[in-house]
Amino acid sequence: MIVQRLAFATLTLLAIVSAYSLSVASRRFGDAAQTFDGIELELAGFAFERGSQAVTFALQVENPGRNDARVTFIEYAFVVNGVVAGGGDARPGATIPSGESLVFDLQGRINDLSYVERQPADEPLRWLVNARLQVNVDERLDSVFIPFSFRTETP
Amino acid sequence: MIGWLRAVLTGILGGLCVAWLLTSTSGDLDGLVAFDVPRVLQIPGLILIGLLIGIAVPVIGEGAVAYATALLVAATVHVMLYAVPGLNMANYTNARFNNGFSTSLFVLMFGGIFLMIGHGAAIGLNVYARGLYD
Numbered sequence: 001m002i003v004q005r006l007a008f009a010t011l012t013l014l015a016i017v018s019a020y021s022l023s024v025a026s027r028r029f030g031d032a033a034q035t036f037d038g039i040e041l042e043l044a045g046f047a048f049e050r051g052s053q054a055v056t057f058a059l060q061v062e063n064p065g066r067n068d069a070r071v072t073f074i075e076y077a078f079v080v081n082g083v084v085a086g087g088g089d090a091r092p093g094a095t096i097p098s099g100e101s102l103v104f105d106l107q108g109r110i111n112d113l114s115y116v117e118r119q120p121a122d123e124p125l126r127w128l129v130n131a132r133l134q135v136n137v138d139e140r141l142d143s144v145f146i147p148f149s150f151r152t153e154t155p
Numbered sequence: 156m157i158g159w160l161r162a163v164l165t166g167i168l169g170g171l172c173v174a175w176l177l178t179s180t181s182g183d184l185d186g187l188v189a190f191d192v193p194r195v196l197q198i199p200g201l202i203l204i205g206l207l208i209g210i211a212v213p214v215i216g217e218g219a220v221a222y223a224t225a226l227l228v229a230a231t232v233h234v235m236l237y238a239v240p241g242l243n244m245a246n247y248t249n250a251r252f253n254n255g256f257s258t259s260l261f262v263l264m265f266g267g268i269f270l271m272i273g274h275g276a277a278i279g280l281n282v283y284a285r286g287l288y289d
Contacts, residue, residue: 003284007210008165014204015168017190018175022236024189025178030240032187037246140186 035065035137041148044103048154055108062101067137070095076131081119086110124153162217166224169208173229173266176200182258201269209277222274226267234259
């Protein structure tokens with residue numbers, strides 16, 4: 001009978017620790033999910049000159065969530081008038097504090113320059129930038145990619 | 156009647172322990188628990204919890220109820236860890252629910268096997284102890 005009670009008491013103690021531990025895990029997971037889902041991306045500038053291989057653009061990342069967000073990797077591909085013509089990547093390793101935003105100045109490269117030069121000079125170039133951003137919203141969790149894309153035009 | 160209630164209560168307590176152990180040693184949330192259990196203790200921990208349940212509820216029928224309750228509580232608690240944060244969020248993704256659901260199935264199957272080993276050992280111990288006292 002004593003052994004029985006001891007086992008029950010041990011289970012009770014372990015269960016109390018478990019309940020606390022699990023509630024903390026759920027809250028941390030909720031904060032991370034809220035931060036991840038709240039991240040907003042906006043194109044803050046885009047520049048390209050015909051004849052040049054360099055593409056520069058700025059990406060504003062806003063973090064309204066409860067956790068800091070660390071941006072570790074950004075990868076992008078440029079689709080010019082419907083054809084993939086270049087791209088690039090960056091490893092900013094920057095942390096965006098909770099409630100703040102950060103602008104990343106990014107550079108890409110046109111790989112298929114002859115294709116871009118063949119496009120009609122009197123029509124604007126139509127750009128589609130497909131990209132993904134690797135973000136870590138809690139150092140105890142794995143980083144997650146956020147895919148995004150935007151369209152713009154240059155003369 | 157008290158025996159059955161005690162079995163269910165033991166199952167609930169054991170289920171919480173199993174949920175903590177498996178959340179802490181596997182899945183996406185392993186780094187988020189307040190008290191982290193080393194992975195090497197996953198299987199011995201499950202066996203120990205099964206043993207404790209079996210010792211706390213020595214009657215075999217009631218022990219079976221405690222065992223089933225523990226597994227159900229563990230799986231439910233585990234899936235709730237993923238689901239509860241979504242109650243306060245408008246755009247909570249289905250992928251997180253699915254992930255929680257699939258890992259709770261893992262809790263049911265994996266936890267069930269090793270919990271049963273511990274429980275079986277406890278039944279053996281109980282029978283042995285009864286033999287000593289008789």
